Amino acid sequence: MSQPIRVAVTGAAGNIAYAALFRLASGEIFGPDQPVILSMLEIPPAMGALEGVMMELEDCAFPTLAGMAAYDDAEKAFDGVNWALLIGSRPRGPGMERSDLLLANGPIFVGQGKALNRAADDVRIEVVGNPCNTNCLIASSNSDVPAERFSAMMHLDQNRAQSMLAGKAGVPVADVSCVTIWGNHSANQAPDYGNAKIGGKPAPQVISDTAWFTDSFMPDIQKRGAKVIEARGASSAASAANACLDDVRAFSRPTPEGNWFSSAVVSHGAYGVDEGLIFGMPLRSTGNKDWSVVEGLSMEAPVKAQFDKVLEELRHERDVVKELLKK
Ligand code: NAD
Ligand code: LMR
Numbered sequence: 001m002s003q004p005i006r007v008a009v010t011g012a013a014g015n016i017a018y019a020a021l022f023r024l025a026s027g028e029i030f031g032p033d034q035p036v037i038l039s040m041l042e043i044p045p046a047m048g049a050l051e052g053v054m055m056e057l058e059d060c061a062f063p064t065l066a067g068m069a070a071y072d073d074a075e076k077a078f079d080g081v082n083w084a085l086l087i088g089s090r091p092r093g094p095g096m097e098r099s100d101l102l103l104a105n106g107p108i109f110v111g112q113g114k115a116l117n118r119a120a121d122d123v124r125i126e127v128v129g130n131p132c133n134t135n136c137l138i139a140s141s142n143s144d145v146p147a148e149r150f151s152a153m154m155h156l157d158q159n160r161a162q163s164m165l166a167g168k169a170g171v172p173v174a175d176v177s178c179v180t181i182w183g184n185h186s187a188n189q190a191p192d193y194g195n196a197k198i199g200g201k202p203a204p205q206v207i208s209d210t211a212w213f214t215d216s217f218m219p220d221i222q223k224r225g226a227k228v229i230e231a232r233g234a235s236s237a238a239s240a241a242n243a244c245l246d247d248v249r250a251f252s253r254p255t256p257e258g259n260w261f262s263s264a265v266v267s268h269g270a271y272g273v274d275e276g277l278i279f280g281m282p283l284r285s286t287g288n289k290d291w292s293v294v295e296g297l298s299m300e301a302p303v304k305a306q307f308d309k310v311l312e313e314l315r316h317e318r319d320v321v322k323e324l325l326k327k
Helices: 015-025 044-059 098-105 108-118 132-141 155-169 211-222 224-232 238-252 301-320
Strands: 005-010 036-041 065-071 083-086 124-127 150-152 180-182 190-192 261-266 278-285 291-293
Touching: 005 015, 015 036, 015 044, 015 238, 036 044, 044 065, 083 108, 083 132, 083 238, 098 301, 108 132, 124 132, 124 238, 132 150, 132 261, 132 278, 132 301, 150 278, 155 180, 155 211, 155 224, 155 238, 155 261, 180 301, 190 211, 190 301, 211 224, 211 301, 238 261, 238 278, 261 291, 278 301
Parallel strands: 005 036, 005 083, 036 065, 083 124, 124 150
Antiparallel strands: 150 261, 180 190, 180 278, 261 278, 278 291
């Protein structure tokens, strides 16, 4: 048996965590021979509920679960962890935009960014709590952990796009590859249909109804989170947990040849994005939690127009939280 992987999960008594913790503990994500230790963070009023979650984890008798602990102190929860999944924060309700949560949730990520200095040298951090790109910027800016080790989740949008393209083309989802979601996990994101592939061919060569991309595909992906809230009365949880775990796998394994995945990472200027913004990009992973941007893609005009808009939005969000960013 190898050394256990230590995984911190924040918001551990919440809905997304409830859909993620059991899969992390079961061996599904890191493999059947890889022990996992869960380090769960909550706020004091939720510690009772977290105790119940821990009872259930125990009752699963997962052979790969080598230990678990609950904390209401981020410094303790992040001590020595190899992964930190920052889920804990308030979700939006009907009629809200994710950016309405900026000032409610942003401060959480100041303290957690600092506390991440206690993590293991190889830590990788995935921010899920909304608005995740700017929360990720806040956490990273308050931490000594290299900025490249942080990402914000775009994989849910990628999965939504993949399913929608497969549905329209009448093919299995596995036939869809190279899906990029540029920018922000917000209603202004830029889902890139031009570079997506279906059965190895550019999507517009397979789906002849080109108006569909701009009239349905792009707006439906942008507004999917709100649609789920409207229908369920609560924000997506199982699909969000699934996307978070997809990202853990995407960064942990070499990206298959000819494909890429979408995640929001620190910009080093690729595609003209301001240095330091946390921007959704097409990435390839080496398999040891490092990544590189897939460069040289050209965008269809409607995608480029949306890319410019979402870049402006992220600049604006950065301005709104400037007091929370370390000078
Ligand atoms: P939830 O309300 O069910 O759970 C959130 C949990 O976080 C609660 O148990 C709460 O006590 C805890 N929490 C609050 N502040 C905390 C802190 N400082 N430290 C630790 N824990 C804290 O919400 P949820 O449905 O699990 O959603 C969590 C977040 O994820 C929301 O912000 C939601 O908008 C976001 N989300 C993001 C995506 C994405 O694609 N990036 C998708 C879905 C949801
Ligand atoms: C989603 O995309 O489903 C989540 O970000 C929840 C939300 O507020 O839309």
